Amino acid sequence: MASIFSTYSTGENRVTASFLAVLRALSLDRMQRLLGSLMEQSEFELIRFENQPSKGGVGVPDAMIQSSIRLLLETKIVRDTVSVPQLKRHLERLDEGNESVALLLVLTPDDSRPAGVDEVEDSRVVWASFALLDQAIDEILDDKYEVVSEREAYLLRELQSMLAAEGLLANSNDVVVVAARNAWPEYNDFQAYVCQPNRSFQQVSRIGFYSKGVVYPLVPRIIATHDDVEMRSGLHQGPLGELVDHLVQTGK
Missing domain, CATH: 3.40.1350 (Trna Endonuclease; Chain: A, domain 1)
Incomplete structure (x- = not known):
């Protein structure tokens, strides 16, 4: 509404x-x-x-x-x-x-x-x-x-x-826990969580991973977020560019 x-x-x-x-x-x-x-x-x-x-x-x-x-x-x-x-x-x-x-x-x-x-x-x-x-x-x-x-x-x-x-009430010390069947291996490989574009999350400072009835003990701090990233090699710079280039090249 x-x-x-x-x-x-x-x-x-x-x-x-x-x-x-x-x-x-x-x-x-x-x-x-x-x-x-x-x-x-x-x-x-x-x-x-x-x-x-x-x-x-x-x-x-x-x-x-x-x-x-x-x-x-x-x-x-x-x-x-x-x-x-x-x-x-x-x-x-x-x-x-x-x-x-x-x-x-x-x-x-x-x-x-x-x-x-x-x-x-x-x-x-x-x-x-x-x-x-x-x-x-x-x-x-x-x-x-x-x-x-x-x-x-x-x-x-x-x-x-x-x-x-407007996202003005969430405590930045909160943790968002995501389904991790694919996300957990991806995080271990790339130190990033990749999901569909423009997915809505509350403003939090850390992310947790859940799979097979277990929340993994590692709860990494979120350094940066990107809402809608075009997956094209050579388009982005910095850490984001390195990640996108790697994902494109490996077909992940």
Whole structure:
């Protein structure tokens, strides 16, 4: 089934626009809870409601609705692509405002905090992974005390489906295990796994081989992947060219 977000542009803009579309459709409480989970602030408030505020001036009004926050969002859909100069430019934009709370949320598929986030050394920069976003959505939907409308639940699940389809949730430490009746001998000969073109795999860092009821103990690290390779001698360069030339020459 096609995602309801399929009409958005591709890449980072599509992911960001989809995330914002869902946030807009949520109730204020749900929006604050979701953003608070990403920023590890359980009491995060976009808008504060207070009855009979007595501080900050003369007189006590019956109620106060107050907000002074600027939250910038930088989205990456490829691991290890956080740019320090880009983050610094975003922080300069935060400096231009006079909000009491100014934060830069960096949302990426990385499994751990990107080095670039630490390099800027600014407490206003907050990093979160798409896996954490996925987990935060699950916690909201599984909370029996959270009254989530059918529309909100549908949009949140659709967002999770889109993130999974984009390959943003898989842990890079995961292993894909492939049928190895032919793949295992090929790997031992060529140190490569060859399959049909454009086969879909989640983003993983290692590959395992299964054959005759056994998973072989060697789990090699994936150095590079190529989705659609033309098997023609002399066409490619480097390790890929050497492999293709060998396969063509041996008829493998």
